[in-house]
Every structure is written in C-alpha cells, then in structure tokens.
Amino acid sequence: MATLTEQLKAGYLYKRAETRKAKPWGQRWFVLEVMTDAGPEEGTVVRTGQPRLPLSRAIASASPP
Numbered sequence: 001m002a003t004l005t006e007q008l009k010a011g012y013l014y015k016r017a018e019t020r021k022a023k024p025w026g027q028r029w030f031v032l033e034v035m036t037d038a039g040p041e042e043g044t045v046v047r048t049g050q051p052r053l054p055l056s057r058a059i060a061s062a063s064p065p
Contacts, residue, residue: 003036004035004037005036006033006034006036007032007033008049009031010032012027012028012029013027013030015028030051030052031051031052032049033050034049035048035049035050
C-alpha cells in the first residue's frame, strides 16, 4: 500500500491571549494533514496526523539564520 496524504481540515484556530498587552483573542490559520500507510501487521492501517505550517512560517523556518 502506498502512502496517501490527505487534507482533513483547514481553517482558523482561535486562541485566548496569554498576556494583557495582546488582543483578547488571536487567530491562526491551520491545515491538518493525515498520512495513511500500511501497518506492521497484515490488514492494518496506520494514520498519522500533523499540522502543516502556514506558507509564511514555512518559508521563514526554512531560510538559514
């Protein structure tokens, strides 16, 4: 079985501010991807979810310091 990647959900994640200096609620874009692969035993499937970084943060983290 080949590895299959699918996007399950995308949208804004709202989070309460941790400090009083920031806005009361912050929003952040998220994308949840799930990778499906064959399991260690016959007839089993392993699904692994991971959030994907927004494009601007992915570019910033990939560039050398």
